[in-house]
Amino acid sequence: MMKTHERAANFALLGLTLAPLVVNVNPNVNVVLTACLTVYVGCYRSVKPTPPSETMSNEHAMRFPLVGSAMLLSLFLLFKFFSKDLVNAVLTCYFFVLGIVALSATLLPAIKRFLPRHWNDDLIVWRAPYFHSASLEFTRSQVVASVPGTFFCVWYVLKKHWLANNILGIAFCIQGIEMLSLGSFKTGAILLVGLFFYDIFWVFFTPVMVSVAKSFDAPIKLLFPTSDAARPFSMLGLGDIVIPGIFVALALRFDVSRGKQLRYFSSSFLGYTVGLVLTIVVMNWFQAAQPALLYIVPGVIGFVAAHCLWNGEVKPLLEYDESKLSTEPSSSSTQDGETKADKKVD
Numbered sequence: 001m002m003k004t005h006e007r008a009a010n011f012a013l014l015g016l017t018l019a020p021l022v023v024n025v026n027p028n029v030n031v032v033l034t035a036c037l038t039v040y041v042g043c044y045r046s047v048k049p050t051p052p053s054e055t056m057s058n059e060h061a062m063r064f065p066l067v068g069s070a071m072l073l074s075l076f077l078l079f080k081f082f083s084k085d086l087v088n089a090v091l092t093c094y095f096f097v098l099g100i101v102a103l104s105a106t107l108l109p110a111i112k113r114f115l116p117r118h119w120n121d122d123l124i125v126w127r128a129p130y131f132h133s134a135s136l137e138f139t140r141s142q143v144v145a146s147v148p149g150t151f152f153c154v155w156y157v158l159k160k161h162w163l164a165n166n167i168l169g170i171a172f173c174i175q176g177i178e179m180l181s182l183g184s185f186k187t188g189a190i191l192l193v194g195l196f197f198y199d200i201f202w203v204f205f206t207p208v209m210v211s212v213a214k215s216f217d218a219p220i221k222l223l224f225p226t227s228d229a230a231r232p233f234s235m236l237g238l239g240d241i242v243i244p245g246i247f248v249a250l251a252l253r254f255d256v257s258r259g260k261q262l263r264y265f266s267s268s269f270l271g272y273t274v275g276l277v278l279t280i281v282v283m284n285w286f287q288a289a290q291p292a293l294l295y296i297v298p299g300v301i302g303f304v305a306a307h308c309l310w311n312g313e314v315k316p317l318l319e320y321d322e323s324k325l326s327t328e329p330s331s332s333s334t335q336d337g338e339t340k341a342d343k344k345v346d
Contacts, residue, residue, distance in 0.1 A: 006044045013037040017166055021227045027224040027234040028280045034222060035241050036273050038170050042177025042242075043249040043265065045109075047256055055183030055323040061191040065198040076208045077216040086218040096153050099168045104142065104149035106171040111145045119144075149291045160217065162233065168219040169238055175243040177249050184321045185254075185304075188247045192297045195243055199291035210289050213237065240292040244272050244300050251304060254320050264317070267307040268300050275299030 016033055019025050056064075078087050112120050177309040181189040202209040205297035213221055213235060222241075223233040252265035275296035283290045308317045 003044075006041065009037055009040050009044075013041060013170065017163070017170065021163065024227065025206075027226045028284065030224045031234060031236050031280060032273070032276055033224075034166075034170070034224075034277055035081075035236060036172045036269075038241055039245040039248055039269065039272060040179065042245050043252045043269075045174060045178040046181075046249040047253055055181040056187050056191065058187050058190055059181070061182075061187045062194065063196040064148070064191055065240070068195070068198060069202070071209060072202060072212060075212050075216065076327065079119065079212065081184065084215055084217075088215075091216070091218045092157055096157055099153040099171070099219065100146060100149045100157065101176045102171040103152060103168060104145040106174050107148060108141060112141050115141050131170040143330040156219075162225065163225040165219045166222050169222045172219065173238055173241045176238075180242070180246045181322055182246055182250050183323045185317055188250055189301060191246065192247060192293070192301060195239075196293050196297040199293040203289060203291040231248075236292070240276075240296065243293065244275075244296050247300055248272055250322075253322065254317065257320070258316075261269045264304055264307060267303040271299035271303030272296060273299075273304070 009075065013034065016025075016030065016037065021032070052118050079098070121139070123137050124137060151163065153163075153169070156168060181190065199209075219238075221235045221237050223235060226232060226234055248268045251268040252262065255262045255265050275298065276292065278295040279290050279292045282295070304317075
């Protein structure tokens with residue numbers, strides 16, 4: 001069940017997202033608060049009674065920056081040699097479907113509370129005509145959650161309003177942090193260090209990253225309104241939220257698995273916040289786009305490393321591996337619907 005602090009973070013995130021519609025919000029403050037609240041919500045949603053079924057391996061973590069570079073360069077070439085309107089039209093169709101899935105999944109926990117229990121549990125199996133091997137499983141609750149998700153994505157496609165972009169972007173971030181697992185801190189360190197150099201190269205040494213971000217008319221970045229007519233929006237890429245966010249979520253699950261206070265979650269979350277604030281400070285100082293992971297990665301890894309060295313807990317932290325955790329039995333749920341993991345998070 002959703003706890004008080006988690007519910008408060010959800011409402012704070014919603015209020016902060018809507019606030020620029022009615023009041024002037026400093027874009028720098030908005031960037032930091034929105035990103036941190038999104039990471040916080042995603043991390044707590046990632047705490048579940050069973051470990052993730054899919055975790056990233058060291059090999060995948062090593063290849064990730066190369067795969068990301070290939071995709072980034074491909075998009076750059078598409079925008080360079082083809083019509084931007086055509087490319088964005090194709091991407092809009094893709095993100096329309098993806099947006100319905102992500103937004104519906106994000107809304108589902110809140111909607112399930114008001115629906116009959118069997119609507120949440122009974123699976124409906126749909127088999128594609130003529131392709132009976134292809135099937136889709138879903139619940140009535142998921143169907144209900146998809147209704148507002150569909151209408152919202154239609155509004156996004158028709159208007160491309162910055163608010164619609166941000167809400168979909170935040171939904172993508174929350175789902176990414178909730179569903180993705182690094183498996184271990186070793187894998188997480190490999191991934192973050194690889195993307196640390198990836199971000200530096202594509203922002204400082206080529207025009208590719210900035211060019212794609214400006215040309216890509218899809219919710220792959222959050223937009224924060226400014227009072228500057230020449231630069232109406234400040235931007236933050238979703239990768240600068242999701243990538244470090246899954247590392248912070250791993251630290252939270254590590255704390256929960258030991259049934260102790262949220263020490264490493266606090267240090268990693270603080271490291272993320274410090275890194276993001278430093279990004280904003282340097283960006284405003286030099287008036288130039290900055291690779292956020294240049295500051296966030298040392299913050300997140302550095303704070304956790306310093307904390308575990310101080311506590312003398314390097315070995316248990318490095319030995320933690322979610323892919324080797326056994327699945328807890330369903331009887332671990334308590335009578336009021338709370339799991340053991342929920343209790344440990346309190």
